[in-house]
Amino acid sequence: MSRIVVFGAAGKAGSRIVAEAASRGHQVTAVARTLDAPVTYPDGVYVVAGDVTDPETVAVLAKDADVLVLTVGGPDAALYTDAVAAAAAAVRAAGPAGPRIIHMGGGAGLLDEQGERFFDTPGFPEEFKPYAIGQIRALDAYLALDDSVTWTYLSPPPVHFAPGERTGRYRSGLDHPVIGDDGQARISYEDYAAALVDEIETPRHLNRRFTVGY
Secondary structure: OOEEEEEOOOOHHHHHHHHHHHHOOOEEEEEEOOOOOOOOOOOOOEEEEOOOOOHHHHHHHHOOOOEEEEOOOOOOHHHHHHHHHHHHHHHHHHOOOOOEEEEEOOOOOOEOOOOOEHHHOOOOOHHHHHHHHHHHHHHHHHHOOOOOOOEEEEEOOOOEEEOOOOOOOOEEEOOOOOOOOOOOOEEEHHHHHHHHHHHHHOOOOOOEEEEEEO
16 A cells, blocks of 8 residues: 555546545545535545645655655646646655655657657647646656656646546557557546556656556
């Protein structure tokens, strides 16, 4: 059993990560900016209000955690790097036995067949650019960390990432999207959550990015 703190627990992906981790018997703390969100958490989950960009809040919750899961969302690009900074500082403060970080990344920074980031390709939607920039900068911030912080950055597919069913089946890749038999890169929130908790239980991508798809 791992002690897992999930920031952004009221979100579409965050709530599913909480549910997946709790269903496997992990001790889960769900952190949301407000407790007013219409989310029903599984029995046994500790729910607390908190801001992932607040260093003091993150440090307190990190003290008794094995893993910090960051699910960050919003058009303010600084939000993402602020979250990385707060989590990294908390890990360092906790010392050698401090938690590792798993970050729900973005798909826009993945590479297409020509090795170009999807963010840089013609036609990338303008309305998504602030989110994409934030996630790309977050990955850069992780890559700049020293070995005192252990992290994993899990990217969903660039486009097809939505609620669906949990199949428990997926394939992993590194810097390029995982393309299915239909020629598309896709995964449900539910199977993304399963992949993330699998990474918690059996770490295979320490201090690097990876992605999942069908």
